[in-house]
Amino acid sequence: MRRWMLLSPTTLILCAGACASTNNGGGTPITSVGAENSAGAIRAAEEVGAAHSPQASLYLQLAKEQFDHARRLTSPDDLPAAALMLRRAEADANLALALARENTEKVEAQAAVDKANMLNDAVVP
Numbered sequence: 001m002r003r004w005m006l007l008s009p010t011t012l013i014l015c016a017g018a019c020a021s022t023n024n025g026g027g028t029p030i031t032s033v034g035a036e037n038s039a040g041a042i043r044a045a046e047e048v049g050a051a052h053s054p055q056a057s058l059y060l061q062l063a064k065e066q067f068d069h070a071r072r073l074t075s076p077d078d079l080p081a082a083a084l085m086l087r088r089a090e091a092d093a094n095l096a097l098a099l100a101r102e103n104t105e106k107v108e109a110q111a112a113v114d115k116a117n118m119l120n121d122a123v124v125p
Contacts, residue, residue, distance in 0.1 A: 034086035041093035056099035063093035
């Protein structure tokens, strides 16, 4: 089987979008690497379930807002600000990802403790 057939439809769409010039609607391209990194971090946070964790969802929303704001900066003079906004979006998305993972690990750890306590209660009369 060819490798490209193993890619998910989302990955294929993103790759196709990456091949095109990254444009923020005003004719001025923003840094494609910054946009790809930010978008990837946002996607990763969403896939891990950051939207379902109160702390993580806050940073995920900030990342999305910063990404959208960077895309609206159309003037050539705004490119440094857009690049900074994309880096901030990536950082906030990465924080949302870490918080979501932490939340998942806490839930799993608590489930393991509860199971251990239940087994202990079943063994000890």
